[in-house]
Amino acid sequence: MADIPITTHVIEFPYTRTLGPVIGPFLTGLRDGQILGIRSVDGRVLVPPTEWDPETGMPLDPAGLVPVGPGGVVETWAWVTRPTAKHPLAHPFAFALVRLDGADTALMHAVDAGSIESMATGMRVTAKFRDERHGHITDVVFVPEERA
Amino acid sequence: MSQACAIVGIGQTKHKKRRDDVSLPGLVREAAQRALDDAELTWTDIDAVVLGKAPDPFEGVMMPELSMADALGAAGKPILRVHTAGSVGGSTAIVASNLVRTGQHRRVLTVAYEKQAEGNAQWGLAGGKSGGMGAGGIFAPWMRSFIARTGSPAHIGPMVAVKDRRNAVKNPYAHLQMPDLTIEEVMESPMLWDPIHWHESCPSSDGACAMVMTTEDLASASPRPPAWVLSTAMRSELGMFPGRDPVRPQAGVECAQAVFEAAGITDPLEQIDVSEIYVPFSWYEPMWLEGHDLVGHGEAWKLIESGDTDIGGRFPVNPSGGVLSSNPIGASGMLRFAEAALQVRGMAGEHQVDGATVAYGQAYGGAAQYFAMWVVGSTLDAVAAKG
Numbered sequence: 008m009a010d011i012p013i014t015t016h017v018i019e020f021p022y023t024r025t026l027g028p029v030i031g032p033f034l035t036g037l038r039d040g041q042i043l044g045i046r047s048v049d050g051r052v053l054v055p056p057t058e059w060d061p062e063t064g065m066p067l068d069p070a071g072l073v074p075v076g077p078g079g080v081v082e083t084w085a086w087v088t089r090p091t092a093k094h095p096l097a098h099p100f101a102f103a104l105v106r107l108d109g110a111d112t113a114l115m116h117a118v119d120a121g122s123i124e125s126m127a128t129g130m131r132v133t134a135k136f137r138d139e140r141h142g143h144i145t146d147v148v149f150v151p152e153e154r155a
Numbered sequence: 156m157s158q159a160c161a162i163v164g165i166g167q168t169k170h171k172k173r174r175d176d177v178s179l180p181g182l183v184r185e186a187a188q189r190a191l192d193d194a195e196l197t198w199t200d201i202d203a204v205v206l207g208k209a210p211d212p213f214e215g216v217m218m219p220e221l222s223m224a225d226a227l228g229a230a231g232k233p234i235l236r237v238h239t240a241g242s243v244g245g246s247t248a249i250v251a252s253n254l255v256r257t258g259q260h261r262r263v264l265t266v267a268y269e270k271q272a273e274g275n276a277q278w279g280l281a282g283g284k285s286g287g288m289g290a291g292g293i294f295a296p297w298m299r300s301f302i303a304r305t306g307s308p309a310h311i312g313p314m315v316a317v318k319d320r321r322n323a324v325k326n327p328y329a330h331l332q333m334p335d336l337t338i339e340e341v342m343e344s345p346m347l348w349d350p351i352h353w354h355e356s357c358p359s360s361d362g363a364c365a366m367v368m369t370t371e372d373l374a375s376a377s378p379r380p381p382a383w384v385l386s387t388a389m390r391s392e393l394g395m396f397p398g399r400d401p402v403r404p405q406a407g408v409e410c411a412q413a414v415f416e417a418a419g420i421t422d423p424l425e426q427i428d429v430s431e432i433y434v435p436f437s438w439y440e441p442m443w444l445e446g447h448d449l450v451g452h453g454e455a456w457k458l459i460e461s462g463d464t465d466i467g468g469r470f471p472v473n474p475s476g477g478v479l480s481s482n483p484i485g486a487s488g489m490l491r492f493a494e495a496a497l498q499v500r501g502m503a504g505e506h507q508v509d510g511a512t513v514a515y516g517q518a519y520g521g522a523a524q525y526f527a528m529w530v531v532g533s534t535l536d537a538v539a540a541k542g
Contacts, residue, residue, distance in 0.1 A: 020278050022215040025270075027178030057225055058180060064198040064228025066184075 028069045029058040036074075038142035042134060044110050046071035051111035076107035077134035078152060079114075086123045095145050101126050105149055107134075118149045125151055159535055160255040161374035161381035162496045164194030164367030170330040170481035173272035174361035179216060180226035183268045186363035186486075187227060190264065194367040195378045198228035201367070202260040207237040207247025207267040208485030209520075212279035214270055227266065239391070241290075241433070243267060244488025245518030245527030248366060249387040252529070255368050256384070262373065267489035268363035269482075276359065276484060291356060291436060293522055295348035297401045298438040302350065304402065305445070307456035309350070312437035313341035316355045316479060318465055319434070323476025325466075325505035330360045330481040355437035355479075362483030364490045382496035385513075385530045385538060386417035394522030401523055403446045410526035411447035411517075418530040419538045420513075423449045426541050427530070428511035429471045429498045431491035433518045435478045440464065443517065444472075447528075466508060474498070474506040488518025492529055499533040512537040 026034060029045060033056050036043040045056030048063050054075055060067055084103035090096055095117040103126075104113035119135075120126050131152035140146040166189025168174070174182055183206075191197065204227045211217045220236035227234065237247040244267035251265035269276075277289045301307070320336045323329035336354065344353035374381045390410035393399070420426045430449075434440045441455035449470070450458055463469040473479070475494040478487045495516035497503040503511075512533040519526050532538060 020275055023273050025175045025178055025181075025273065027181045030178065058178060059184070059225045059228070061225045061230055064225060064230065 027058055029056050029067065029072070032069060032072055034142040034144075037144065037146045038140045040136045040140070041074050042076045042107060042114075042147070043072045044075045044107070045069075046073065052109060053112050054107055054110040054114045073109065075109040079105045079107035079110070079132055079149070081118065081126070081128055081130045081132055082106055082113045083128055084118065084126055086126065095148060099123070103132070103149070105132055116144075116147070116149055118151070120151055158256050158258055159371040160252045160368050160384040161371065161377070162366050162384070162531065163369050163374055163377040163379070163381045164190040164192075164196065165365070165493045165497055165502075166190035166193060167328050167364045167486075167490060167493065168362045169328050170360040170362035170483055172330070172358070172360065174270065175272070179214065179219070179270050179273065180223045182270055182361060183223060183266050183363045183365075184226045186268070186365040187264060187266050190365035190367050193379065196262065196367060201228060201232065201262050201264045203233040203235070203254055203263050204229045205235045205237060205247055205251040205254065205263060205265040207243040207265075207489065209240060209243060209269055209276070210238075210279055212274070213276050213484065214274040227264065233260075239389075239520055239525040239527065241435075241484055241520030242488050242518040242525040242527045243520060244364065244486050244490065245492050245516065245529070246389055246488070246525070248489050248492040249389060249527055249529060251366070251368055252384045252387060255370055262367065262369045264365065264367055265489070266363060266365040267486040269485040270361045271359045271483065272361050291348040291351050294436055294439070295351055297523070298350055298436070298442065300402045301438060301442050305441070305453045305456060307441060308460070310338055310342070311441060311456045311459055312350060312355050313338045313352070314459055315434065315437040315440045316341045319473050319477045319479040322466060322474050322506055323480035326475045326480070327504070328481070329476040330358050330362070331476070331479075350438065351436050357435040357478045357482035358480070360481050360483040362481060362486050364486040364493050366489070366493055366496070379502065380500045380533065382499045382531045382533070383535050383537070385532045385535070386414050387529045388414035388417065389525075389527045391525045394524045402442065404523050404526075406524060407443070407446045407519065407526045408448065410528055411449075414528040414530055420530065423515070424470055426513055426538055427470070427515045428513050429474060429495070429508040430515040431475060431477065431494040431517070432472055433478055433488060433491055434473060435482060435487070437479065440472055443519075447517070466506060471508050474503065474508055476506075488520070488527060491518050492516035495529070496531050499531050499537070501533070513541065
């Protein structure tokens, strides 16, 4: 009997997203190596930027997008001892709320600190962009400032 | 249900194959802003928000009621999510109206949407697997059964398709605009699921609908004529059980009885001026006319064939063009309810039915197992005024 050829197909359905006038530039900014916030109705800088003011619901003007960081302060954090395949880093790291310089709200992101002993609330970190970027939130990771 | 509830603001988006000019929240926001503008109210005037949409896997945005709170100006306010498959737009409007009627809130914003281009509804319906039957595949045998039971001629479905597409030309928000469609073209178009031809099937649309509802005292200060909620009803049943009649689901029969009785309607054909009924596939127009006892058994096709369901006919159905012309699934039910309200406000534009004072909105969903209905009037005594 002749060998039966076997082919493997992976069937998947990709969702698409239209990002709109605020999240679109934010992700494009990441691809370009820059983090953007947006000015809220009461004058604060929100990071990540939102299309509408969280307090009043008014539309926020994309002209109010402003660069923030790359440095910032860790407001709070949790150590991930055993990362899974879906985590942003393959080795232990911290999820932290990072308030970037020039921002009034904190961004949740990964801090690649090496060890839990290197983490502390109030520590300075800075954005480290990957060489190959795609306009995703994973284009960037934070590292302790003294190691940057 | 002691208090009156008025619809004072109505908004909808232009329904299109793909709205890639706006984000998902931006699409919903567009309809909501138009409803607020119609009511001449601002976001801060709203006390609560009620949101409805079809199953989350359709776009892959889970629990959008949480992530859209800022877009809907809901910070610090109650936000509710309603979920009853394709009928959800109707159920959502009813939940919103109940918040006013029970005195819970004085001004409620209700929204419903679908951004079909960002996902795939048939894939979502199949639980994320390929090979699902699709809605048309489920409904087609029931339509064949209806045709066999009633002796409806084969051209009735195509007639409904042509009527709704021509009505849609009078509605600037409608997705499909096919002013020259003919019955012959419908019958010659590809057979998708016998008896449903390509042109007898709804499109896949991006779109949203919104309404602002309020109390009687606040409605009197509204700049434009309100529509009044005269009655509402919801019923559901299992999609499959021994002895079920899916051609004439009992939940639909009882829902219609309840909504007409509560509105004081004893002769729907005479007392209702215009109806917006959920017809995603052409044959559902005669099926619901009979399934909700608007006409007797075997009578629906005659009503349609005589042109009585056209604008200007005795019993106009879907002057907006209906689901056959625009189907942003989650919003489609609310569009039926909102279009009914627009008619009694006299604000339906080119597809206005002259002098409409009582209108019926209906939505169904799932395997024809969820029903939501309301009757709206130009005044609180609009039915009684008909004598």
